[in-house]
Amino acid sequence: MAERTKITLKSPDRPPMEFWTLAGKNLWDSIMTSGMVSPGACGGKGNCGQCKVKLEGEIDEISDSERQYLLPEELRTGTRLACFCRVKGPLTVYLDPLALAIQDQAWLKSDSPPVAFSAPVKNRQVLIPGMEKDSPVPLLTRLARALPGLKLELTVDNLNQLAQIDRIGRPALELQALVFKEQAVKYIGRKREKACGLALDIGSTSLFAVMLNLEDGQHLAISTKPNMQRVYGADILSRVLHCLENPDGLERLQQILLNNLSSMIEEMLEETGTSPEHIYYLVLVGNPVMLHFFLGLNPAGFAQAPYAGIFCDEFTYPAAGLGLPVNPEAEILLLPQVGGFVGADTVAAVLSLPDWRSSRFLLVDIGTNGEVVVGNRGKLWAASAAAGPAFEGGGISSGMIAGDGAIDKICLNPEGGLEYNLIGDSPARGLCGSAIIDIIASLRQGAYIDSNGIITELAGEKLRVRQGERGAEIILVEENESFRGAPVVFNQEDIRQVQLAKAALRTAIDVLMKEAGLEYKKLEKVYLAGAFGNYLNPHNAIDIGMIPPIKTETIRNIGNAAAAGAIAALLSPDKQREAREIKEQVHYVELALYPDFQSLYLNNLNFDPAAK
Amino acid sequence: MAERTKITLKSPDRPPMEFWTLAGKNLWDSIMTSGMVSPGACGGKGNCGQCKVKLEGEIDEISDSERQYLLPEELRTGTRLACFCRVKGPLTVYLDPLALAIQDQAWLKSDSPPVAFSAPVKNRQVLIPGMEKDSPVPLLTRLARALPGLKLELTVDNLNQLAQIDRIGRPALELQALVFKEQAVKYIGRKREKACGLALDIGSTSLFAVMLNLEDGQHLAISTKPNMQRVYGADILSRVLHCLENPDGLERLQQILLNNLSSMIEEMLEETGTSPEHIYYLVLVGNPVMLHFFLGLNPAGFAQAPYAGIFCDEFTYPAAGLGLPVNPEAEILLLPQVGGFVGADTVAAVLSLPDWRSSRFLLVDIGTNGEVVVGNRGKLWAASAAAGPAFEGGGISSGMIAGDGAIDKICLNPEGGLEYNLIGDSPARGLCGSAIIDIIASLRQGAYIDSNGIITELAGEKLRVRQGERGAEIILVEENESFRGAPVVFNQEDIRQVQLAKAALRTAIDVLMKEAGLEYKKLEKVYLAGAFGNYLNPHNAIDIGMIPPIKTETIRNIGNAAAAGAIAALLSPDKQREAREIKEQVHYVELALYPDFQSLYLNNLNFDPAAK
Ligand code: FES
Ligand code: FES
Known part of the structure; x- marks a missing residue:
């Protein structure tokens, strides 16, 4: 058997975290299993180049395929791609908070029994007498007698499984019951079974x-998929309009979303060998329009001022009605929304912050x-900025999402030329969000x-530079070096989009x-959330005026904070209460109605000369 | 406008009941609307001949088509078919308790506020402010504020309907809310809406x-259908065996049943112009095996001794999981069963008796x-007699269910020949249950x-008499007079089946x-339940020894008593408690294990000479 070996995770601003793995195990898998969500866009497949960590200790040799993802400087400082590494012995992993999304949860978990986790489910042993020949007592009656004071909410499938083993003449049956909140029994089997929950974050784009295992809070599987609704419009507003213009539009968009989610859930079930019956509870977050789509509620209210949906508070819904592959009696909790276009994902992101009650943060x-x-x-104060999709590469000539062939970093070289870094090993296809900010900053520099x-x-x-249809056009990659055979460019109109x-x-x-x-100087923390935030160069973001001029030390990349909040709510009723409290505390500011909005906005269009 | 006119219902053993109808109305419809379930197998279509009543008062002339359903003696005494009659003015209707199933409910209802009915639902007016342009409050939030202390459990469809009328600028909305048990609001609309429930009795055969309207207890529609599962066997045991032998047998039988019920519900929805969303609650009764089929629970336990199912107590199940056309959040209550093959239908039948706690009854x-x-x-003591389907015409050469062409009554004429009465106007097809008992009694006489x-x-x-394959064979209808062109016969083997x-x-x-x-002489009431009971000649049933020799005055035909019990439970939580009490009180007797059973059974095979 492989030897147990210790891994220590270090991050500049947190206590170190230790966990055990087995020698020979993949490092990315080991970190994942420890309960931390890794940022690798490819999920450890080794083709996104996004799981960079600095390492000290016993690790295998670097391969040529791994080498090509790393810059010479990174190779020099001992940076590796976690998903390529095989653990050989004790290891210290230095996490870069700007490159790797650390879930607070993982830290809470390792340091001390997490405050927020209150084991919503427990396994309990049950012994029931067998079926007697002369005074037959139905199975369910014997179970109820053996579990007094608890409500039995077993599914039909579960009862049928138990009936199979309840053979006449068998003297007694030793069973395991899953007890929820010390109140209800939702599953009984011969062996200990998992009780699982799902945390879902439904964004417009992905x-x-x-x-998760509800008994110990362990992460079991993760799935990310593009939101297939984008066929009906990349931005949420065109999907809302699709619903208004087509009588079956809403149903169609809802069905696309549900199918999308079902296939993600099925993948995770298969990966973990879990049956749908064992998914008992779901927590869902997302922007208000997506939440309306999910339930099949008409999103017409979002098509015009005053931009309000049908519901805004916490909402509980039976999962069965939606046809998701989960226990037929599972419930879905939609966390409360803020209002307007600010949704449950934002409430959940705040919920994931350890210090929202005490600190001054952005x-x-x-x-x-x-x-x-x-x-x-x-x-709390919250608003939704109609920033549009430019930071995700939308509306930008050579814009694309992070992935194979995307340029993710750009800087000036000493000669004043533009240098870039490519994700994956295919020729350049375009620029992803972080590179779009980098190029503007570089052009200004x-x-x-x-x-x-x-x-x-x-x-x-x-x-x-050449003249194109969208004004002057900077050629970043010549057509003979690019993937598509067309040059990768950045032009005057693209700059305009970023300015807006x-x-x-x-x-x-x-x-x-x-x-x-x-x-600004009073801010103690600046949290950047969203997949995008993970790759962002904060200096450049400040430089172009996207975020205010603050000390970069205060900046934390918190990755998918909305998902982290959803996970916390899934594992803890206290966190659900906290989410309601956040909703109560937050002042929603409708920017469109804000008196100074137009003049402030016009001022912000230009690049601040002082920061040059 | 038509004039209001009073109808008085009289029955030998009950206080008279009065209700109002309009002149010109059909009498059968009027009785139905009064809350009484009519026994007519054809539901008032005029082709079963089973709604016979004696009348005094203002009624229209008898037509030739009605006349052919009535015997000369019946015509003489003023007997009419209710479904043919048009009310002209005040009328007294003499109900024959042996011919017409009187629902206790109807009587309870007219005499006094029914003890059992506690209006599970009430309509309440709600006023909510309109959507304001500068501080938009979501619709659901405004509704929750207007209905403090109540839980809002509105469906997505309902919310979408309301969102349609919640237009910006509208000052206020006047709405009607359906409040359940003073606790939960399940529907809100612009006008008062029906809250409906369903009472279902699922028998092996039909x-x-x-x-029902849950607000006032009114019957809205009725549906009866043959149980299409019979393709897999007329008797329940062959259906159980089908499940044991085929891996998808249970699912198939469940689906047949659910489709069957869905089409019945859809018919009633259409007939009453109700949307599925307005069905909020279902109460279901039936024999234990049918209840297992309904839920999709394995009925293997019924294939062999000790004949026990998986569950026996009251059971609540979400209707959504079964795909019935009802409100997605509707619940189904399965009343408790007695045990063995004695089911929730029997508990419900006892529940329908006004005096089960005080009287000595059979x-x-x-x-x-x-x-x-x-x-x-x-x-209480209960047992299930493996009587087989002979009393329903099953296993009898010319047996059939009551319907067009069925012989339903047989007697000896003064010359010692056999006389019969036919249902409907087609030539004779066969004998239904009541005629099978009549013919045995006549042959003995x-x-x-x-x-x-x-x-x-x-x-x-x-x-x-001729010799046939099944022994000596009495020809009741010659082949040239019969529907099929084959004689309607009754033979030695048929007699044997009835004896068994x-x-x-x-x-x-x-x-x-x-x-x-x-x-026997201590019995104060003998209740005959089941569709069959309605047409039975009690003298003949006693004569052939099927029921003990008791005074026929104590006999009550209570028709579909199981359905009446289900209705009572639907309308009253008290009645649901009473059903649980019945289950507690009843001693189930397993006849197969009863010491004297064999000798008693053999004794009962013969026809008692004393009763000749
Ligand atoms: S997660 Fe390591 S390369 Fe993608
Ligand atoms: S109900 Fe009157 S004839 Fe059938």
Whole structure:
């Protein structure tokens, strides 16, 4: 048998965390199993290059295929891709909080019994007499007698399984019961069975699901899929309009979403060898429109001011009615929403912060829109910035989502030219969100654009610039080096799109800071959430004015914070109460109605010359 | 407008009941609307001839088509078919308790506020403010504020309907909420809406459903259908064996049943213009095996001794999981069963008796099997007699269910020949249950069979008798007069089948009387339940020894008593408690294990010479 070996996770701003694994195990798998959600977009398959960690200790040799994902400097400092590494002995892993999303949960779990976790389910042994020939007592009656005071809520399938083993003449049966909150028995079997829950985060662009063991809080499986609704529009508003214009539009969009989620759940069930019956509880977060789609509620209220849905509070719904592959009596809890376009995902993101009640913080969640929350010692303000999809590569000539062939980092080289880093091993296809911010920052640093964002003459001298349909166009990768055979470009119109997006996001931040009576320098923490946040260079984000000029040490990348909040709520009724409290505390600010909004927005369109 | 006019219902053993109808209305419809379930097998269509009543008062002239259903003696005494009659003015209707099933409920309802009915649902007016443009409050939040202390459990469809009318700028909305048990709101609409429930009685042979208004207890619609599972066997045991032998047998039988019920429910919804969403609660009764089929629970336990199912107590199940066309959050209550083959239908039948706690009674429910209950001042004994389907025409050469072309009555004419009465206007097809008992009684009266049931020589002289494959065969209808072109016959083997059936039923009665320590003459009431009971000539049933020699005045035909009990439970939580109490009180007697059973049974096979 393989030897047990200890892994220590270190992160600049947290206590170290230790856990055990077996020698020979894959490092990425080991970290995953420890309860931490890894950021690798490819989920450990080794083709996204996003699971970079610095290592000290016993690890296998680096291979050529791993080497090609790493920059020379990274190779020098001992950086590896976790999903390529095989553990050989004791190991210290240095986590880069900007590169790797650390779930608070994982830390809570290792340090001490997590405050939030209260084991919603327990296994209990039950002994029932066999079926007697002269006074036959039905199986369910014998079970009820053996479990007094508990409500039996077994499914028909479960009862049929038990009936199979309840043979006449058998003297007694030793069984295991899953007891929920010391009240209800939802499953009885011959051996200890898993009671699982799902935390679901349904975004406009992608869907995320985690399967957890409700008895010990362990993560069992993860699944991420693109939201297939995008066929009906990349942005949520065109999907809402599709519903208004087509009588069966809502049903169609709901069905696409449910099928999407069903296939994710089925994958996780298969991966873990779990039967649907063992999924007893679901917690769902997402933006308000997605939550309406999920339930099949008409989202018409989001098509025009005052942008309100049908419901906004916590909502419980039977899963059976939706046809998801889960226990027919499972319940789905939709966490409360803030209002307008600010949804349960934002409430969940706040819920994932250990210090939302005590600190002064700014939370920016960059998805297809941008949600912003400002907290001032337990009081909260929230708004949704109509930033559009530019930060995700939407509406940008060579924009794309992070993946094989995406340029994810750009900087100026000493000669004033543009250098870039590629994800994966295919030729360059386009720019993902982090590179879009990098290129703007680099262009400003080189004085290749002015404070209005106009491409300067200097750019024409130092870079390859041509005239295109969307104005002056900087060629980043020539057509013969690119994947598609067309050059990877960045043009005047793209710059315009980023200006609009960063102005919207920044104005939202400015307005909320003002409402909260806070100045930037008073901020103790700045949390960047969303998949995007993981790869972002915070210096550049500040430089282009997307986020305010704050000390970069205060910045935390918290990855999919909404999912972390959903997980916490799944494992703890206290956290569910806390979510309701957050909803009570938060002041929703409708930016469209905010008096100074237009002038603030116009001010933010330009690039701040002071920061040059 | 038509004039209001009063109808008085009279029955020998009950206080008269009065209700109002409109002149010009059909009498059958009027009685139905009064809350009484009519016994007519054709449901008032005028082709079963089973809604006979004696009338005094203002009624329209008899038509030729009605006349052909009535015997000369009936015509003389003013008997009419209710479903043919048009009310002209005040009317007294004499109900024959042996011909017409009077639901206790109807009587309870008219005399006084029914003890059992506690209006599980009430309509309440709600006023909510409109959606304001600057501080939009979601619809559901406004509703929750207007209905403090109540739990909102609205369906998605309902919320979507309300969202449609919640237009911006509308100052306020006046709505009606359906409040359940003063606790939960399950529907809100612009106008008062019905809250409906279903009482279902699922028999091996036929299915019965009533839709009721939960707010006032009114019957809205009725549906009866043959149980389509019969393709897999007329008797329940062959269906159980089908499940044991085929891996998908159980699922198939369940699906047949659910489709069957769904189409019945859909019919009633259409007839009453109700949407499925308005069915909030279902109460289900039936024999134990049918209840297992309904839920999809393995009925293997019924294939061999000790004949026990998986469950026996009251059971609550979400309707959504079964795909019935009802509100997705509706619940189904399965009333408790007695044990063995004695099911929730028997518990419900006892529940329908006004005096089960105080009287000494015998209840015989004749279906495909026969269930017998003996009550002695609140203590109960029950058994299931394996009588087989002979009393329903099963296994009898010319047996058939009551319907067009069925012979339903047989007697001796003064010349010693056999006279019969036909249902409907087609030529004779066969004999239904009541005629099977009549013919045995007639053959005994004419000394055409001896005490062993053997066809005598005298029969050969007075009747048309031939030798057939099943022994001596009495020809009742010649082939040229019959529907099929083959004679309608009754033969030695048929007699044998009836002997076996009546012996089984009678032995069950004898055993239970003995267990209860009761003699026949102590019985205060004898209740005959089941569709069959309605047409039975009680003198003949006593004469052939099927039921004990008791005063015929004590006999009550209570029709579908199981359905009446299910209805009572649907309308009243008190009645649900009472059903549990009945289950507690009843001693189930397993006849197969009863020491004297064999000798008692053999004794009962013969026809009692004393009763000749
Ligand atoms: S997770 Fe390691 S390369 Fe993608
Ligand atoms: S109900 Fe009147 S004839 Fe059938």
